[in-house]
Every structure is written in C-alpha cells, then in structure tokens.
Amino acid sequence: MGLPSKRRTSTSKNNRRSHHALKGINTVKCSACGAPALPHKACPTCGEYKGAKVVNVEKRTERRAKKLKAIS
Ligand SMILES: [Zn+2]
DSSP states (O other), rough: OOOSSSSSHHHHHHHHHHTOOOOOEEEEEEEOOOOOOOTTSSOOTOOTTTTOOOOOOHHHHHHHHHHHHOOO
C-alpha cells in the first residue's frame, strides 16, 4: 500500500482546508409576500412564482400532515 513520502505540515494542511468553509444559501425576497425564498423556485410560504400561484399551500400542508399521521 502506498505511503506518503513526506510529512504534511500544518501549514500545507491549513492551506488545503482554506477552501472548505461553507457558504450561506442565497435567498431572494418573494414579490407577493416578502418572505425569503430560493431564486428560480416557487415561494414556500405563499406558493407564488413569477406573479402566478403555482403551489396550493393549504393542500400541501394538508397532504404533509396526512403523511406524517400515516407514519406515526
Ligand atoms: Zn411568497
């Protein structure tokens, strides 16, 4: 099995890890309700996208509650 030929210093280790930090997700303000939403996606709060209602939020919450009830 291959072994490392030279010791990795703490500096080289830290230099490698300098790119590992996580970035926060980018959100945009919903034009209908003002809640934060992912860009190019329907708003999770009101279900609107580009001025049109594309997701029935009430039905979705109902469906999810039913699914949770079925599991437990
Ligand atoms: Zn919205």
